[in-house]
Amino acid sequence: MNVIEVKNLRKEFITNKRVIKPNGKKYLFKRQKQIKNAVNDISFEVEEGETLAFIGPNGAGKSTTIKMLTGILYPTGGEIKVLGFNPSKERVKLSYQIGSVFGQKEQLWVHLSPYENFKFFGSIYDIEKTKLSERIEELSTIFEIKEYMHQPVKSLSLGQRIKCEIVASLLHNPKMLFFDEPTIGLDPIAKETLRKLIKKINKELGTTIFFTSHDVGDIEEVCKRVIIINNGKIVLDDSMKNLKYHYLNKKIVDVNLKKNVKIKEKDGIKVLKAKDTLYKIEVDMNKTTIDELMSLFSTEDLQDISISSTPLEDIIKDIYRGKDE
């Protein structure tokens, strides 16, 4: 079952810019209307229980899309259905079915304890007292926050606070959870813990995860599907498995030879860097093999060799830049 259905979605932002005179100065009152297509005719669907990474560079249109999905912004054109609701017309009804965690925007009352905050959010989402107590008990066990659940939020570490933010967003048992850079500012251990918890929410509670992050580690570990948006258009919509299979086919081979050798480039083999006897070579495994590369120099000349995959981060950067071919 699809929980999100987006068809030909568009969002235009209209701004008025002062017109420049021939002498380079600006007119005081004369304005020119400028239309920016923040989201330009995108379509996609998300199935129940999916973990989707919705990523793109700054200004790509991802934030605008999320705001339209949650009913905060009105689309200029196209159709959106989230959990069967039209977000811009049924925002309040939809809000009972979705949750959101924003790494940079806190929703908890900082002078109060997480427990007091949970009771507050329970009342906001009209949760019965007994059900709320059960839910707090369940989630505090899953997230292991009992130890500091009665301390003021302001005294918690960032990692502990984010865990409590997620619990607050899950109290009303949302069918979908929107994460916007939840791991920002966290140390590697806290990041790892959080990623595991998000996967746990998806697996144990069946919550659909809609994930935005600039941290490739988050996306790689948490999400099974990736949508990359750039300049308001979807440039890639694929499973993480396919992305890795198709785009991680390039290997980086670092070779250290005993003497200086001229390595000839050929189809699938590209010398990225050559300095003295050190070579950095990119090998496209779809076109050639490592054996082929090895044949370009004598193994007797070989001092050291290391083979690594292109980091996913570089691949995503290339896709952002439009070098996805």
Added chain:
Amino acid sequence: MNKYLNIYATSFKQESKTYANSLTSVVSFVVIIYIFQQLWRFIYGGNGGGTLINGYTINMMIWYMIMAEVLMYSVNARGVTRAFGNDIKSGKIAYQLNKPYNYYMYQVFSQLGEIMWKLVFLVPTGIIMGLVLLGPIQNFSVIYVLPLAISLLLAVVLTAVIYGTVGLLTFWIEEATPFTWIVQKFQMLFGLFFPPEFFPTWLQPIINYSPVYAMMSGPCKLMASFSWDLFLNVSISQIVYVAFFISLGLLIYKLGTKKVNVNGG
């Protein structure tokens, strides 16, 4: 409505954790009351005796001033405007909009929680100062406590709603606090410093029908000299203005949310 009362209660609880700040504010309140009562004593001449200025004895004038200072100190005008404005400017409002409540009403009740916490300190301090400096109010009866409390509450609700509505202007302009400054100066000039009777006859009806009367002069006059007719008159004015400004705020909020993308989108 229940969830808005919970917002109010949670905000009150949150504010109660910052009691050290509240105590600092009370010290400043005490100093101001003392300075102003000295000033009025000077104006009235010596201990005031039976002097009447525009129908006010010195005792009435100082009780008026105590109530006015309670109202000024309980609602931090710029703070209320900024509470609304900062969310709009920073884009945080976008993340509040996907909650099952009306953001405008959320902020109003949240601000009321803070205000009520301040009143917990300010009202007893004001009463004690008045009793110490002046003694009991003449012809005061215990049955006036409830209507006075109602009038005080309606006044703070109205003041918070007005400054909150000013804060919503941030949807269109970068900084709304200059407007707060202007409104606050009207509130001070026509309400805090002098009762309406101190102004020219032609100006008095304008003041008496203005929001300043409902948010400041009206409840202060009740404190200085209570009458049921005056209470009725002030309450009607307060209820009408609260309803008007809440409706206006909701309308501005509705129009403003369509502009969320411009600021902080």
